[in-house]
Amino acid sequence: MERHSQDRVEQTGQPRRRGMLSRLLTLGTLALMALLVLAGCGPDIEPPYSHISPESPSTEAIQDLYKLVFWLSLVVFVGVQFAVVYIAMRYRRKASITKRPPQIHGSRRLEIAWTIIPAIVLLLLLIPTITLLYEGDAAAEEGDIVIDVYGKQWWWEFQYREDANQDGQSLGVVTGNEITVPVGRELQLNLQTNNVIHSFWIPRLSGKLDLIPGHVNTLSITPTEVGEYYGECGEFCGIQHAWMRFTINVVPEDEFYAWVNNWRTSPPTTVRGEATDQVVKAPDAFAVCLGCHRVNGVEGSVAPQGIEAPRFIGPNLTMLPCRETLAAGMLENTPENLAIWLNDPGAVKPGNYMADAIQPDTLTDEQIAELVEYLYSLEPEGGCTSAEGWTDPSVASEAAPVPGS
Amino acid sequence: MASIAQPHVQSHQATAQPVVHTQRSGLWDWLTTIDHKKIGILYGVTAILFLMIGGLEAMLIRTQLVSADNTLIGPNTYNALFTMHGTTMIFLGVMPLSVAFWNYIMVLQIGARDVAFPRLNAFSYWLFLFGGIVLNMSWFFGVNEVPNQGWYGYAPLTEEAWSPTRAVDFWILSLQILGVASMLGAFNFIVTILNMRAPGMSLMRMPMFTWTTLITSILIIMAFPAITIALVFLMMDRWVGTGFYAPAAGGDPLLWQHLFWVFGHPEVYILILPAFGIVSEIVPTFSRKPLFGYSVMVYATAAIAFLGFGVWAHHMFTTGLGPTANSVFSATTMTIAIPTGVKIFNWLGTMTFGQIKFTTPMLFAVGMISQFTIGGISGVMHAVVPLDAHHNDSYFVIAHFHYVLFGGSLFGLIAGIYYWYPKVTGRVMNESFGKWNFWIMFTGFNLTFFPMHFLGLQGMPRRYYSYGEGSGWEFWNVVVSFGGFLLGFSMLMLLFNIGQSLRTGKRVGANPWDAPTLEWATTSPPPVYNFREIPQVANRDPLWAEKYGTDHENEDSEVGISIGGRELGTAGVPDDKDKETLRLQHAAEEDAGHGIHMPNPSYYPLVAALGMFLLAVGMLIDFPTLIALGPVDFSIVAVLGLITLIGGIFGWSFEPASD
Structure with a gap:
């Protein structure tokens, strides 16, 4: 091999090689610049699902590890690609050369080197990987606020554990696709499902963890910044896998407890009976909804929830106007969209189970209008996280029945 | 050494050898053929047809994702498209295209006249074709009947409760038929390689492509039983209510994932190792240098195959297996990167100090090395479990496995098409068109799949038929779709070049590339019986040794060279006694007095x-x-x-x- 490289130098001369290198460097720089320009064309706003803008200790730890992996990968990437291009250009066949190249069959020394060096690099990756794995596992065992998360086709149910009393405040909230949590508190999420496999992912707050029938996986998240975070289903779960999104509102602690209180003091409501000073009247057509949905405080609101609920059961609709979206992220939550949804849910979100019950002719336009009006009344004065509570103090009852969990 | 290069045979009648059925090419002949070359062509044509169907599905997927809130393709159709795209590309495209080369090329490479079990070989092909038809005929029963549960069909989504139509049944039965085809084929190739090599071709003198065929075949017979069992369980669950994957009946959905990935990860190596083998043939040929570190390449291939069975749970890092299992599978996964890296470095070592000629096959081979490296790097990134918690089932993973399976496997296989086309047809494919083909495919490929890394970082999960405005995914999806269409166009260019060159390609002789291995010793295309005389092999690169002489100084001393249990004289050069041994073996091979003996066609x-x-x-x-x-x-x-x-x-x- 040594003999050969001398031949080479004689044949080609040093200047040519330098020319090659500088050409390559120029090429590499141009390629890098093109890549940067291309990357610059991307949207400059921070994408809501980007996992490289972490806002929790667990995702920040992942991000730190990511940086190590990224730089090591970049070195290998640039090294190998440079070698490919350099060798390809440097050793091109020239018509002037008639002698065959030296028939080198290998080099034990080199081959040992490129076995051992990658092994060392990989060891550098493995050690922090395993360390972080065990740290993450230890963290998942504790938690200030325990929430049971149920993956449904194709929405999420969240049940705050009743027994996790904080500051004398009972939780026990049940909600769908959107939750409110206090900033800086450790959440323990028990992920479970009674249908197919889903995966729980809030890119800025946590990595993925699957929901598997027959298993309970525990995830720990401590959001450190107030804000709105977006989650999505990460495992293919059927026809509407794409629209199984959810939102986490991270709020100051007082707002969180106001939200819990508002949920728990939802106005007592009747569907079949008459309105009184104490009781709100929901439209008659709401009886149809109660077959699958619950609203806290509504008489006869007994649709099953949690792990026992059959597949056609829908989300708890308490404080529906507070949510940002309808149909698990598919529609913006406006009265117009709600009317569209109630008219023909199967057209909006094909394959969803509500479409089995509600076809275009199931509800009349008047019924839809009444339902929309009623559902949009389910918002406390001043907003869902306001301490003001519900409008009419007479309907706000401390002892509102909490649907059993 | 006896002449390996066969005399240039103009017509079969001109040869002195009798008892060979004249080569017909009527329909009946194709239906009843048991000639490994015709079966190879059948495999290749069918695989390319399915690749085009899978590609069309990909084009529809990219059309749907080109803009936010697109309603062009509904969710049911979209889910069917990605399921069929994945299943088709893996089982009906890339795998059988590899088998086409095993059939046509590998048999020639070892100097044999056919595979060990020619009729079984035909049976494998027909089963593959019918398996593909069973899968695709589901389209004729409406979109609800088309498999739509994803190519790895996670239970319990595939259970009757959640997939009540026949969609999953089409998928199960198709994969079972394809499994039988693959297993029978693999047994056939193992027996062929172990028993039918030309005299003098010890294991460590086999071409690398033959080595990867052998090792991949072993992978198939060890990996496919796992998916066969998984599918039988699923079929029993669906048809007779056994509940293997139903928690209510004491089953566990995770059982499916374990069984599937015990098959599924080796399957990845089943898809990539043949391409490694092809690149290991092309790079030396066009560098005019023997493969750098041949024996290490063999060990690396075997190591990848062996380790491939110990990494399956890295597909399950987000299922909550716990830190111990995750650590172990992270470590084993990283270990695989070592032999894989050795291969890349050895290819580069082969090119170094060489005289590289950038023909189209060489361009594709070098493109494969470059792109596979990217897929390898992102693979190591996934092995870092906390990162995989983000990467898993995101577009980052899609980018990764397309760099491996398209940028790696398919680029390698296309390199093989350009490289061996002259052997099969006697004509070389249009080179200048081929170079355009390469550069457009290279650009289209990287424009399609590199930005998918960014989409992954932006949190886009795979298998979303639609995404809303404001998700931040709009820009890169446009770029990816544009790249996808360019890539689709380049595949049509390939198809055009294959078809056009059949008529207009330059006619070439036995060894147009000056390649070193035995398949180039016979005419292009080879006669039915491949070799008039079975060649004798005394060297790893026999045609080069014959033409240029062996390079004593550089001959790898660790090579096991023996004939009839006896070490050869000096490295690679048989002495008189060896020649006598070879002659006797040769005579036995010829079945003295009966001429060349070829089996009959069979229906x-x-x-x-x-x-x-x-x-x-x-x-x-x-x-x-x-x-x-x-x-x-x-x-x-x-x-x-x-x-x-x-x-x-x-x-x-x-x-x-x-x-």
């Missing part, structure tokens, strides 16, 4: 395969019931299929192998 493999096809069709489609056994109805067609299958095997067993 029984087709009949038996047709029986299995009818059996599957009868189980999938409602025909009048003939026999009902509990919940399972045996329709007229199913019973007919069973009878045909048994009859085919029976006739096959008693058919005389030759006149």
Whole structure:
């Protein structure tokens, strides 16, 4: 091999090689610049699902590890690609050369080197990987606020554990696709499902963890910044896998407890009976909804929830106007969209189970209008996280029945 | 050393060797052929057809994702498209295209006249074709009947409760038929390689492509039983309610994932190792240098295959296996990067100090090395479990495995098409068009799949048929779709070049690339019997040794060279005694006095395969019931299929192998 490289130098001369290198460097720089320009064309706003803008200790730890992996990968990437291009250009066949190249069959020394060096690099990756794995596992065992998360086709149910009393405040909230949590508190999420496999992912707050029938996986998240975070289903779960999104509102602690209180003091409501000073009247057509949905405080609101609920059961609709979206992220939550949804849910979100019950002719336009009006009344004065509570103090009852969990 | 290069044979009649059926090319001949070369062509043409169908599905997927809130393709159709795209590309595209090369090229590389079991070989092909038809005929029953549960079909989504249509049944039965085809083929190639090599070709003198064929075949017979069992369980769950994957019945959905990935990860190596082998043939040829570190390349291939069985749970890092299991599988996964890296470095070592000629096959091979490296790096990134918690099932993973399976496997296989086309057709593919083909495909490929890394970082999960405005995914999806269409166009260019060169390609002789391995010793295309005389091999690169002499100084001393259990004289050069041994073996091979002995065509493999096809069709489609056994109805067609299958095997067993 040594003999050969001398031949080479004689044949080609040093200047040519330098020319090659500088050409390559120029090429590499141009390629890098093109890549940067291309990357610059991307949207400059921070994408809501980007996992490289972490806002929790667990995702920040992942991000730190990511940086190590990224730089090591970049070195290998640039090294190998440079070698490919350099060798390809440097050793091109020239018509002037008639002698065959030296028939080198290998080099034990080199081959040992490129076995051992990658092994060392990989060891550098493995050690922090395993360390972080065990740290993450230890963290998942504790938690200030325990929430049971149920993956449904194709929405999420969240049940705050009743027994996790904080500051004398009972939780026990049940909600769908959107939750409110206090900033800086450790959440323990028990992920479970009674249908197919889903995966729980809030890119800025946590990595993925699957929901598997027959298993309970525990995830720990401590959001450190107030804000709105977006989650999505990460495992293919059927026809509407794409629209199984959810939102986490991270709020100051007082707002969180106001939200819990508002949920728990939802106005007592009747569907079949008459309105009184104490009781709100929901439209008659709401009886149809109660077959699958619950609203806290509504008489006869007994649709099953949690792990026992059959597949056609829908989300708890308490404080529906507070949510940002309808149909698990598919529609913006406006009265117009709600009317569209109630008219023909199967057209909006094909394959969803509500479409089995509600076809275009199931509800009349008047019924839809009444339902929309009623559902949009389910918002406390001043907003869902306001301490003001519900409008009419007479309907706000401390002892509102909490649907059993 | 006896001359390896065969005399240039102009027509078969001109050869002195008798008893060879004249080469017909009528339909009946193709239906009854048991010639490994014709079966290889059948595999190749069928695989390319399925690649085009899978590619069309990809184009539709990219059309749907080109803009936010697109309603062009509904969710059911979209889910069917990505399921069929994945299943088609893996089982009906890349795998059988590799098998095409095993059939046509590998047999020539070892200097054999056919595979060990020619009729079994035909049976494998027909089963592959019918398996592909079973999968794709689901389209004719409406979109709800098309498999739509993803190519790895996670239970319990595939259970009857959640997938009540026949979609999953089409998928199960198709994969079972394809599994039989793959297993039989793999056994056939293992026996062929171990028993039918030319005299003098010790294991460590086999071309690298033959080595990867052997190792991949071993992978197939060890990996496929796992998916066969997984699918039988699933079929039992669906048809007779056993509950292997149903927690309510004491089953566990995770069982499916373990069984599937015990198959599924080795499957990745089943898809990539043949491409490694092809690149290991092309790079030395066009660098005019022997493969750098041949024996280490062999060990690395074997190591990848062995380790491939110990990494399956890295597909399950987000299922909550716990830190111990995750650590172990993270470590084993990283270990695989070592032999894989060795391969890349050895290819570069082969090129270094060489005289590289950038023909189209060489361009594709070097493109493969470059792109596979990217897929390898992102693979190591996934092995870092906390990162995988983000990467898993995101577009980052899609970018990764397309860099491996398209940028790696398919680029390698396309390199193989350009490289061996002259051997199969006697004509070389249009080179300047080929270079355009490469550069457009290279650009299209990287424009399609590199930005998918960014989409992954932006949190876009795979298998979303639609995404809203404001998700931040709009820009890169436009770029990806544009790249995808360019890539689709470049595949059409390939198709055009293959077709056009059949008529207009420059005619070439036996060894147009000045390649070193035995397949280039016979005419292009080879006669039915491949080699008039079975060549004798005394060197790893026999044609180069014959033409340029062996390079004593550089001969790898660790090579095991022996004939008839006796070490050869000096490295690679047989002495007189060796030549005598070779001559005797050769004489035995020739079956003295009988000339070249080739088996007869047979229609029984087709009949038996047709029986299995009818059996599957009868189980999938409602025909009048003939026999009902509990919940399972045996329709007229199913019973007919069973009878045909048994009859085919029976006739096959008693058919005389030759006149």
